[in-house]
Amino acid sequence: MGKKRHLRPEESVCFTTKTTWHAISRLYNTTGAQHDVSASTGFVLLNIDVENGTPATKIAPALGMEPRSLTRMLKTMEEKGYLERRADPSDGRVMRIFLTEEGKKKRELAKIGVVAFNKAVRDIVPEEKLNIFFEVANTINEIIDKKSIYDKVNVNQLGIKN
Numbered sequence: 001m002g003k004k005r006h007l008r009p010e011e012s013v014c015f016t017t018k019t020t021w022h023a024i025s026r027l028y029n030t031t032g033a034q035h036d037v038s039a040s041t042g043f044v045l046l047n048i049d050v051e052n053g054t055p056a057t058k059i060a061p062a063l064g065m066e067p068r069s070l071t072r073m074l075k076t077m078e079e080k081g082y083l084e085r086r087a088d089p090s091d092g093r094v095m096r097i098f099l100t101e102e103g104k105k106k107r108e109l110a111k112i113g114v115v116a117f118n119k120a121v122r123d124i125v126p127e128e129k130l131n132i133f134f135e136v137a138n139t140i141n142e143i144i145d146k147k148s149i150y151d152k153v154n155v156n157q158l159g160i161k162n
Contacts, residue, residue, distance in 0.1 A: 013140065017140075024117070025039045027117065028042060028117075031113055032110070032113065035106065035109050036080070036106075037106050037109055037110055040073060041073065041077060041082075041106070042106075042107075042109075042110030042113065043063055043110070044063065044070070044073060044074070045082065045106055046111060046114065047059055047062050047063060048083065048097055048098070048099055053086065053096035053099075054096065054097050055088070055094050055095065055096055056074065056096070056097050057094075059074075059097065074097065077103070080102075081100055081103070082103035082106055083097050083098060083099055083100060083103045084098050084100055085097060086098055
């Protein structure tokens with residue numbers, strides 16, 4: 001039996017995903033810093049319905065964030081004057097998040113950044129490859145959502161040594 005080849009970090013789905021996201025995030029943070037909009041803030045702004053507001057409970061799952069992290073971020077954004085919270089008129093228990101005029105301006109800046117980045121990628125990467133990328137990313141998310149993959153993995157069978 002031959003030697004087991006060790007997985008190099010750059011061959012790992014996790015490593016590649018994380019380093020790619022960090023590069024994108026740095027790009028957005030660098031660009032947005034001059035407008036006081038971080039990558040995270042921009043994505044929150046882009047996920048708030050401009051006309052009807054968005055229930056606070058819907059934002060975190062849409063962005064894959066922990067509710068506690070979002071709560072802190074919403075508080076900071078409210079203090080900066082980007083958004084306001086209002087009780088839902090049909091259900092007072094539901095808190096809706098609305099953009100202020102300043103928040104709408106910041107949202108437009110975030111949108112410009114996202115559109116520009118996507119255009120740059122689409123100008124270089126052929127559509128067929130992007131379709132495969134999205135298909136793979138969706139499959140990975142499905143695997144994560146099922147979480148049962150870890151129930152089937154026996155670490156001892158993987159041949160990993162401490």
